Amino acid sequence: MGNFLTYINLDSEGFYNAYLEDTKSADPRDQTRISEMIIGYLTHLKGEISETTKRPLGYAKRRDALAAIRRFIATNAMDVNLDGNSKRIRDLLRRTQTDKMKPSKEQVAQLISISPNYRLKAMIAMVKDTYLRLDDLVEVRYGDIKQGLESVDGFGYFPTTIGKTKQKVFVIFGFEATKYLKLWVNELRKTRTIDDTTKIFTTVQNYGGKKEGRDLTAAIASQLINNQIKKLGLKGQISENGLRYFYNSQLESVLNKNILSLLEGKMIGDSSAHYSKHDLNELLEIYKRNYNVLMVESTQDRKVDIKIASVVGNFARDKGVSEDKIKQLMDLIDVGTMTLEQFQNEMSKEMSETQKTKKDKVMVIDEKDIENHLNHGWEFVGLTPSGKCIIKKSF
Numbered sequence: 243m244g245n246f247l248t249y250i251n252l253d254s255e256g257f258y259n260a261y262l263e264d265t266k267s268a269d270p271r272d273q274t275r276i277s278e279m280i281i282g283y284l285t286h287l288k289g290e291i292s293e294t295t296k297r298p299l300g301y302a303k304r305r306d307a308l309a310a311i312r313r314f315i316a317t318n319a320m321d322v323n324l325d326g327n328s329k330r331i332r333d334l335l336r337r338t339q340t341d342k343m344k345p346s347k348e349q350v351a352q353l354i355s356i357s358p359n360y361r362l363k364a365m366i367a368m369v370k371d372t373y374l375r376l377d378d379l380v381e382v383r384y385g386d387i388k389q390g391l392e393s394v395d396g397f398g399y400f401p402t403t404i405g406k407t408k409q410k411v412f413v414i415f416g417f418e419a420t421k422y423l424k425l426w427v428n429e430l431r432k433t434r435t436i437d438d439t440t441k442i443f444t445t446v447q448n449y450g451g452k453k454e455g456r457d458l459t460a461a462i463a464s465q466l467i468n469n470q471i472k473k474l475g476l477k478g479q480i481s482e483n484g485l486r487y488f489y490n491s492q493l494e495s496v497l498n499k500n501i502l503s504l505l506e507g508k509m510i511g512d513s514s515a516h517y518s519k520h521d522l523n524e525l526l527e528i529y530k531r532n533y534n535v536l537m538v539e540s541t542q543d544r545k546v547d548i549k550i551a552s553v554v555g556n557f558a559r560d561k562g563v564s565e566d567k568i569k570q571l572m573d574l575i576d577v578g579t580m581t582l583e584q585f586q587n588e589m590s591k592e593m594s595e596t597q598k599t600k601k602d603k604v605m606v607i608d609e610k611d612i613e614n615h616l617n618h619g620w621e622f623v624g625l626t627p628s629g630k631c632i633i634k635k636s637f
Contacts, residue, residue, distance in 0.1 A: 385438030
């Protein structure tokens, strides 16, 4: 009640006297002035930022504030009619997207880090990368994510239907989700055969003699994620559903509402055709350009990856891989759209292909000439019985 009085710049006596004056006024507008003050205060609270959390105040703050004002009105027998504004008040008390508990980047990273298996890590990474509800997440199949797992840059997409309305949508996910999906799929392959129809988030244990385990439900998925939240001591501060709103709040800061709505599946037409004025390829590029706001892994770890990649690149250069190819892949890992594992795999392929097209030239030279040849890319192989040097060079 004290904060309300500060907002209207009156003390409790002044507020009561203002009420008495309004009841005596012949102007109908004065009869509603008190209720307008209250609605104005609730509107103010809806946009207020907490000094401690630096986030918008939750609906509970507005609810408690209204309850305190109602108690004051009842205690002082004030005849203030708020029922006529019941719809406006309900709208102000309703939970909004900004009220829902959204984790920070650091908290999402911690959730992934402490999760005890790759399945749970992949689930958390997928929700924060895609805005998928858990009901839709547990229905994801291997055929949906296969393209992303095989892509060079680690970005993937798949058509599906989501939500109660079964809207058609392309789900786009980034390389942080891809990394954990790969690790989980490799783990899953040890216990069962996987094809395109296999639901990814299944158990690996045997149930009733079935080696393939059983599918995960949204309720169990929610419980598993909330268990990790509890372990972090964040129960009541963030929620598993907040992972979806992490996605929304992060991209909201860099994208316009229409693009964000398309990515979230809110304005979708025929998923096999196009998204309004933006086709899938355009949306994929927009998502890639702004993926850094969804990344939660340590930038320090990425710096280490870049250093390692640079060493691998130098080695590949010595093996004949073109400078353009090395630069192209280094650019991908530098901006964070390729993992170190993907970079190393690509470099291995390039070096393998380069070696296939190379032919070695072998020469026998005097020992006095060896240093000059080594300086020009020749490699020492051995000595002949007469003491001459055998060298080779790939062309």
